[in-house]
Amino acid sequence: MVEGLGKRVVTEAYPWAPLEVPEGFRGKPVIDPEKCVGCGSCVNACPPNALTLSDDGRHRVVKLFLGRCIFCGRCEEVCPFNAIELTKEFELATSSTEDLVQEVRLVMAKCTVCGRPYATLREVRKVAESLPENLRGLAYVCPDCRGRISSYFVGFARR
Amino acid sequence: MRRASGSEVLGRVVETLKRLGAESVTVTQEGVVLSTVTKDRLRDFVRALIREYGESLRHSTCMGTDLRPVRGSFSVTHVLALDGLRLYLLVETEAFGNRPKVPSLTPLLPAANWAEREARDLLGIEFEGHPEPVKLILPDPWPEGVFPLRKDYPYNKKLYETPAQVRGVRGEPRFFSAKPSPPSESVREGCALIPVGPYHPALHEPEYYELYVEGERIVEARYRGFFVHRGMEKLAESRMTINQVPFLAERICGICGYTHACAYCQAVEAAARIEVPERALYIRSILLEIERLHSHILWFGVAFHMLGFDTGFMAMWRIREEVMRVAEALTGNRKTYGMNLVGGVRRDIDEGKASLVLRMLESVEGEFRRFCDSVLSMREVVERVKEVGVLTREDARRLGAVGPHARASGLGIDVRVDHPYAAYRFVDVNVAVRDSCDVLARILVRYDEVIESVRLIRELLKNMPKGELMAEYGDLPPLRVGLGATEAPRGEDIHLVITGRGNKLYRWRPRAPSYVNLATVPTMLEGERLANAPIIIASIDPCFSCTDHVVVVDLRTGVRRRMNLLRNALTRG
Amino acid sequence: MGTWFRRSTWVFHLNSGSCNGCDIEVLNMFAPTQDVERLGVKLVGSPLHADVIVFTGPVTFQALPYVIEALKAVPNPKAVVACGSCACGGGIWHDSYNVVGGINALYEILDALGIPRPPTVYVPGCPPKPEAMMYGVLLARGMVGQRQRREVYVEEVKEVEAPQDVREVVAKAVKAFRGGEA
Known part of the structure; x- marks a missing residue:
């Protein structure tokens, strides 16, 4: 036992020097607000409900509350747009829970028929891009109205 | 040496279970046999199993389930391990009514004690013949007759829904008692009682022990855990x-x-x-x-x-x-x-x-x-x-x-x-x-x-x-x-x-x-x-x-004589 | 957070029903690799000796009364370092029937009982690295600055309406649908 004494120092320099964390470390999740479309995939997958979705009429609010987050990385895995990822950041201490929140407020699209907000504008535009030219209009209509007028579009498409 | 041919062993065990009076026997997965027994026959069935397999039968756990939305009944499934034969036997029995009753296996298999009390606490299943049918898991102020694991109990209905509910008449916490409910009602005469916990220098998790000592010798130890029941x-x-x-x-x-x-x-x-x-x-x-x-x-x-x-x-x-x-x-x-x-x-x-x-x-x-x-x-x-x-x-x-x-x-x-x-x-x-x-x-x-x-x-x-x-x-x-x-x-x-x-x-x-x-x-x-x-x-x-799967305890440091240090300090302060 | 704890800080570890993950990491801070004792942080066995409470767990109802007593027993001025996501906001248990749901919910109960809230530092993580906890303790002592801040992004869009051509097509479709109805 004595022979080991003083051979090497195992105590790390942190906090006086930065700490390297390994590749793939599951640190603070960060939403890229430019990429997020507010689809809610991450919200459905999140085990502790750290990610929540709410609508306030004009905006859809994607809220990430680190005070509940278990840093599992499921959000990163399921996001279809790679808009959320776990960073290497671990120095997250704050003096208020308010500071543990990231909010992304995305503008809602209003249904062209009934005027009800039904999805984020970004999501609607993504859907519209993926549809063939002649069906594109359907993306701008809320699901309720869509059911009623879709026959017209289908007929239109056949023509 | 243990590796007897699996299917042969399985066949023999299934035979035995049928012979001993199981209503139905199914192999649900590799190494697991589920048998159903009516509740009147449960004890005889298990007694016969013990006679048949003796030492190698081990009670692992039991699971109570509220099957009312599906079958209109409660079920209790005991897990018995036959380690030598590489098998788990599930023994399922059914009980009806709002306060269902099934015979307790604790007198036959002492290891069933906590698992049965847990089902009693969380589901309201009574185990007839259980030697100590008292609360195990739920917090002390939990109301009688409310069973959180029943399907009609909402998962997010908290014990106290508003902070003010915690307040008693004179402003003190309503539920506070000087010490946790004792692990057992009886008091042991002629010994010194050393209470340890729930917060104590020797404990890193909230748990409560009562040690009865005569001089330096421990005569009896009792435990109240489940401070970490998180639902x-x-x-x-x-x-x-x-x-x-x-x-x-x-x-x-x-x-x-x-x-x-x-x-x-x-x-x-x-x-x-x-x-x-x-x-x-x-x-x-x-x-x-x-x-x-x-x-x-x-x-x-x-x-x-x-x-x-x-x-x-x-x-x-x-x-x-x-x-x-x-x-x-x-x-x-x-x-x-x-x-x-x-x-x-x-x-x-x-x-x-x-x-x-x-x-x-x-x-x-x-x-x-x-x-x-x-x-x-x-x-x-x-x-x-x-x-x-x-x-x-x-x-x-x-x-x-x-x-x-x-x-x-x-x-x-x-x-x-x-x-x-x-x-x-x-x-x-x-x-x-x-x-x-x-x-x-x-x-x-x-x-x-x-x-x-x-x-x-x-x-x-x-x-x-x-x-x-x-x-x-x-x-x-x-x-x-x-x-x-x-x-x-x-x-x-x-x-x-x-x-x-x-x-x-x-x-x-x-x-x-x-x-x-x-x-x-x-x-x-x-x-x-x-x-x-x-x-x-x-x-x-x-x-x-x-x-407590819901609770965690770790005894990390020594249990010392002045174990009630914290409590003494609290009453003084 | 003030300058009360500039020098040595004695901490009492209070587990309110956590899974042990944070608790072991708290101990890990005192192990040779992280060794917070070199920064003057010492683990003590009684709340009466402590300056800071390292608080873990989502607060179960069974532990609640004893948690309150232990918090009260720490002499003023004191501070709390809430370690782990359970303590910060209830974590994965936040809405379960037997947990109060994190330290802020506990503080609401303290308010109702007329007990003042101690200043608190929140360290999220599940469990946080020992270094992350160390950072929290140092933040409570004012030795490091806070890095994590609230971030709010509000999308600015000028054109909320659907494109002109889409609106025309949809209007036609609606007309056709009404026509079909009539």
């Missing part, structure tokens, strides 16, 4: 979907969480007949062994600390740090690996990571051996633990002890060998058994297991096949029973699930090893010196958060 089973059955629960299961325990995540996934995979790719099985086994390494080395540190040997504590935690770093590099977190989903694992172990593991093994094995060999050759240490805290083989068997604790009492049971899972099907595990039945034996068993884990990880890494990490599967079939068992660092960990609709669980019942091992503590403490209590309690490596 996990209910959350899994209501709020969560099947692939969220692995992360919940991992948080049963912060030390051996991954083994819970594995047991859970195995249970669901068994219920839904999902074939997990071989590479994923290897990765699970490797991580399980890494977890065992860190857990055992941590335990060595704690044990040394209990013996008043803090250099040992520091040395062990220094060695353990290397394991933690490798775990972080493999999984992204030091503790909660988060690697499991139903059907496989989320991350691969590539060449680079494998070489990281091998380097770690090299250094950990060397340092661990060097340090522990020199410690275990010291007479001061050996004399301190020899013939202390004896648990005889018979007691271990009777009380259903598992894991290193049972193996130190001469019982060669190990889930990795008896009910092979993950990649343990492909490698041979050497089971460490000692028969001196004392704390020294428990130290030596864990020493051997650390060395064996190192060997296993090397072998697993070498043999790991290439391939997929995740199986493909569709929606779960509803109302299938699945059982998953793993050998946690502390012993047998059992998860029982019943699948539900919409990729949810109908019922989930995890049982951690400390749950049964804790029942052996009073037996070991009786007649011992008070000064030996800490190391005896620590020698089972108790994990109270596992036990």
Whole structure:
């Protein structure tokens, strides 16, 4: 036992020097607000409900509350747009829970028929891009109205 | 020598179960036989089973289920292990009515005690003939006749819904009593009572003990745990979907969480007949062994600390740090690996990571051996633990002890060998058994297991096949029973699930090893010196958060004479 | 947070029903690799000796009364370091029937009982690395600055309406649908 004494120092320099964390470390999740479309995939997958979705009429609010987050990385895995990822950041201490929140407020699209907000504008535009030219209009209509007028579009498409 | 031909054994057991009066017998998955019995015949049936299989029958746990929305009844499923025959027997019985009654098995199998009381607390099932039908799990102020695991109880209805409800008439907390409700009503005359906890310098988790002493000798020990009941089973059955629960299961325990995540996934995979790719099985086994390494080395540190040997504590935690770093590099977190989903694992172990593991093994094995060999050759240490805290083989068997604790009492049971899972099907595990039945034996068993884990990880890494990490599967079939068992660092960990609709669980019942091992503590403490209590309690490596799966307890430092220090201080202040 | 704890800080570890993950990491801070004792942080066994409470767990109802007593027992001035996501906001258990749901919910109960809230530092993580906890303790002592801040992004869009051509097509479709109805 004595022979080991003083051979090497195992105590790390942190906090006086930065700490390297390994590749793939599951640190603070960060939403890229430019990429997020507010689809809610991450919200459905999140085990502790750290990610929540709410609508306030004009905006859809994607809220990430680190005070509940278990840093599992499921959000990163399921996001279809790679808009959320776990960073290497671990120095997250704050003096208020308010500071543990990231909010992304995305503008809602209003249904062209009934005027009800039904999805984020970004999501609607993504859907519209993926549809063939002649069906594109359907993306701008809320699901309720869509059911009623879709026959017209289908007929239109056949023509 | 144990490897009798599986199907032959299975056939014989199914025959026997039918002969003994089971209504129906089904093989639900490999190594698991479900028999249903009417409740009038339950005791006779189990008595006959005990006569038939004798010593090798072990009561593992029992699960109560509110099946009223499906079948209009409650069910109780006992899990009996036949380790020698590599089988688990599920014995299911049904009961009707709002306060259903089934006969208790505790008089026949003492190990059923807590599990039955748990079903009584959470589901309101009465066990007729139970020797101590008192509250076990729910908090003291919980109202009578409210059962949170029943399907008509909302998972998020809290005991107190507004902060003001906590306030009593005179402004004091309404529910506060000077001490927790005693583990048992009776008071023992002629002895001094030493209460320990719930917050105490000697405890790192909130738990409450009552030790009755005569002079220096402990006459009786009682325990009120379940301070950490967090309502996990209910959350899994209501709020969560099947692939969220692995992360919940991992948080049963912060030390051996991954083994819970594995047991859970195995249970669901068994219920839904999902074939997990071989590479994923290897990765699970490797991580399980890494977890065992860190857990055992941590335990060595704690044990040394209990013996008043803090250099040992520091040395062990220094060695353990290397394991933690490798775990972080493999999984992204030091503790909660988060690697499991139903059907496989989320991350691969590539060449680079494998070489990281091998380097770690090299250094950990060397340092661990060097340090522990020199410690275990010291007479001061050996004399301190020899013939202390004896648990005889018979007691271990009777009380259903598992894991290193049972193996130190001469019982060669190990889930990795008896009910092979993950990649343990492909490698041979050497089971460490000692028969001196004392704390020294428990130290030596864990020493051997650390060395064996190192060997296993090397072998697993070498043999790991290439391939997929995740199986493909569709929606779960509803109302299938699945059982998953793993050998946690502390012993047998059992998860029982019943699948539900919409990729949810109908019922989930995890049982951690400390749950049964804790029942052996009073037996070991009786007649011992008070000064030996800490190391005896620590020698089972108790994990109270596992036990309360909802609760966690760790006795890390010595139980001293002035145990009620905190309480005295509080009443003065 | 003030300058009360500039020098040495004695901490009492209070587990309110956590899974042990954070608790072991708290101990890990005192192990050789992180060794917070070199920064003057010492683990003590009684709340009466402590300056700072390292608080873990989501607060179960069974532990609640004893948690309150232990918090009260720490002499003023004191501070709390809430370690782990359970303590910060209830974590994965936040809405379960038997947990109060994190330290802020506990503080609401303290308010109702007329007990003042101690200043608190929140360290999220599941469990946080020992270094992350160390950072929290140092933040409570004012030795490091806070890095994590609230972030709010509000999307600015000028054109909320659907494109002109889409609106025309949809209007036609609606007309056709009404026509079909009539």
